[in-house]
Amino acid sequence: MNLHALKIFHTISEKGGVTRAAEELRISQPAVTAQVRNLEKELGIQLLAPKGRGILVTDAGQMLASHAKRLFALERELDEAVREYKAGFSGILRIVATYLPANLLLPEWLALYKQEHPSVEVVLNTANSREAVEGLLQYDAEVAVYGGGWEEQPGIEWEELLEDELWFIVPRNHPYGGQEITLAEMMKVPFILREEGSSTRERLFSLCRALNVSPPKVGLQFNGVNEMVRAVIAGYGAIFISSLAVRDNVERGEVERVMVNGTSLLNPIAVCTEKAWVMLFSAVALRVECVD
Structure with missing residues (x-):
C-alpha cells in the first residue's frame, strides 16, 4: 500500500475535505485528488464520493480511515520515542x-x-x-x-x-608510614595488586621501568579495590591506589600513606x-x- 497516498486520504478524512487537506499538507488540490484516485485503484475500492459541492467518505473509506488513524497515531508515538531516545530520555x-x-x-x-x-x-x-x-x-x-x-x-x-592523586599506602605502624623514601625502597615491600589489565597496576610497573627500579613483588592479587584496602588494614603489604578509594581510611588512622620521591602521579x-x-x-x- 502507498503510505504517502494513505496519509493524504487520512488528512482528507480528518479535515473534512480536499481543500483543507491540501492546505494542511501544502500541496495542490489536483495532487491530493490524484493521490486518492491512485489509492482507490490500488485497493480496488471507492474511498470518496461527490456530495453536492463537497465530498463524502464512503463506508469503505470510513473503514480505511479508522485503521489509518491508528496507524498514524502509532507513527507519531514512534517519532516521539526516537526523539526521546536520541535526547537521552528513554x-x-x-x-x-x-x-x-x-x-x-x-x-x-x-x-x-x-x-x-x-x-x-x-x-x-x-x-x-x-x-x-x-x-x-x-x-x-x-x-x-x-x-x-x-x-x-x-x-x-x-x-x-576530575583528577585524583595516586598514593602508596601501608598498614598502620609500618616503618615506612608517614615517611619519605625512594621508589626502590618502596618496592622492597610486598604489594597487593589488581589483576592484569588494571590501569593502576600498569602505571606502577611503568613507573618502575621509567626510573630503572625493579618492579614490586606481588604478594596478593585481587579484582577489587575494597579487598586490597581491607588486606592492608589487616596488616599486610602495600598498595598503589587512588586517594579517593583510601582517603577516609588514612584520616581514620587505619592505614598510612608513604611519600615516595619523584612519584607525584595523577589519576x-x-x-x-x-x-x-x-x-x-x-x-x-x-x-x-x-x-x-
Whole structure:
C-alpha cells in the first residue's frame, strides 16, 4: 500500500475535505485528488464520493480511515520515542566503568540521572581498564567511565571529569608510614595488586621501568579495590591506589600513606563515548559537585 497516498486520504478524512487537506499538507488540490484516485485503484475500492459541492467518505473509506488513524497515531508515538531516545530520555543506557568510578562516583551520579530520566533503564557493569575500553569499542556499552590514562580511539570522545592523586599506602605502624623514601625502597615491600589489565597496576610497573627500579613483588592479587584496602588494614603489604578509594581510611588512622620521591602521579577520571553522552555525564557530574 502507498503510505504517502494513505496519509493524504487520512488528512482528507480528518479535515473534512480536499481543500483543507491540501492546505494542511501544502500541496495542490489536483495532487491530493490524484493521490486518492491512485489509492482507490490500488485497493480496488471507492474511498470518496461527490456530495453536492463537497465530498463524502464512503463506508469503505470510513473503514480505511479508522485503521489509518491508528496507524498514524502509532507513527507519531514512534517519532516521539526516537526523539526521546536520541535526547537521552528513554531506552537503555549501558555503562561500563572501572572499579573506582563504579563504586565511589557513579552511584550518586546515576541516582541524580534517574531522577531526571526515570524512563531510562541504566545497566552498570564493572570492569578493569582494558575491559572497559573493549566494551566501548565492541558496542557492548554506550558509555565508559574510566580511571587512568586514555589512548585516542577513532570515533570515541574523551572528556576528563576530575583528577585524583595516586598514593602508596601501608598498614598502620609500618616503618615506612608517614615517611619519605625512594621508589626502590618502596618496592622492597610486598604489594597487593589488581589483576592484569588494571590501569593502576600498569602505571606502577611503568613507573618502575621509567626510573630503572625493579618492579614490586606481588604478594596478593585481587579484582577489587575494597579487598586490597581491607588486606592492608589487616596488616599486610602495600598498595598503589587512588586517594579517593583510601582517603577516609588514612584520616581514620587505619592505614598510612608513604611519600615516595619523584612519584607525584595523577589519576584522571574521564567519560568516553559519543559526544551527546559525554555532554550529559559532564552536566550530571557538575551538578553533583555543586550539591556537595
